[in-house]
Amino acid sequence: MSDTGPRPSGENLLFLTDEQLSKGIEAMFFAYRGFTADPDRILAEKGYGRAHHRAIHFINRSPGTTVNNLLSILGVTKQSLNRVLRTLIEDGLVESHVGSRDRRERNLNLTDAGRHLEHELSTAQRERMRGAFRSAGPEAVSGFRMVLEAMMDGDMRRHYKRLKESG
Amino acid sequence: MSDTGPRPSGENLLFLTDEQLSKGIEAMFFAYRGFTADPDRILAEKGYGRAHHRAIHFINRSPGTTVNNLLSILGVTKQSLNRVLRTLIEDGLVESHVGSRDRRERNLNLTDAGRHLEHELSTAQRERMRGAFRSAGPEAVSGFRMVLEAMMDGDMRRHYKRLKESG
DNA sequence: TTGGAATGTCAACAAGGCTGACATAAAGTT
DNA sequence: AACTTTATGTCAGCCTTGTTGACATTCCAA
Structure with a gap:
């Protein structure tokens, strides 16, 4: 279960030692820090956190999306999401409108100000990603x-x- | 700044549209969730969190490491780390010994119980990584x-x- | 011996998760 | 029409994990 030497996978000739897998794990850990670093700085200036970023990102990606859809993408409770959405709506970054087909639903959209922040955040994150993609x-x-x-x-x-x- | 069509990078002929970069960003977000899902389940059973996992992981990786080194790897404040270390030491998963060269330092090591939990966590995470590596x-x-x-x-x-x- | 480095600890606070309970409106079902 | 289910919002309270600031201790080094 915890031998250290290389061994065949038997499926596609991949030799995956625990060591190699551990390096992949550490790569994920350190890279994710870099991945979030730039947006985190911007968010901190404006008094927001990663939770706000995630909501803004996915509302931008699926304009008019519902709360339930957002919940299932983000994997948090509605109470958690609602706290974030409430501040974004109060601050005028997100608009919530009663749904047209189903009026129980709320259709969420970014306002101009919301799109502006989204662009600022995604530009920073894309530049990091672009640099990584180019160099790799x-x-x-x-x-x-x-x-x-x-x-x-x-x-x-x-x-x-x-x-x-x-x- | 926000044109949508493809464009040359000029450096290595990589065509990186904002769309492609956004997909990379979403891939990181969703994959990191999978990356932490298995350890999270194990940790929750035992009343620990990701912070404990990180400490255990890096102490295991660099036996005898100091608090300062751990701080710089984890990028948190010493108060945050200390709270986590304290519970791990109290629970008998980590040993802290006064340093030999420099007796201000503490050398951190996993106990047998600590190694056992580390193995349980890393096995789950490695299996996920192994599956991803194999299929890719x-x-x-x-x-x-x-x-x-x-x-x-x-x-x-x-x-x-x-x-x-x-x- | 004095200054600074490494560590630990206390207190207070905030973000952002969670659960549970409850309210409301709208839609669906019987 | 009555009932149930669904979607959403909200209140209260809890936990983890991050933060800052202040302060004590230990001990190396100049």
């Missing part, structure tokens, strides 16, 4: 996405693919 | 690591490489 090269980018997609839970992969197609 | 293939794994390494901040990349070499 196109083949690496494809591998990066394949591994990440394979690492997702089923529900999250569903959301990911849906957004990928719609985008 | 060896070239994808190499690309995955290149992109992640390029995404890190300088300090984190230093820590990452040091651990990679020592491992």
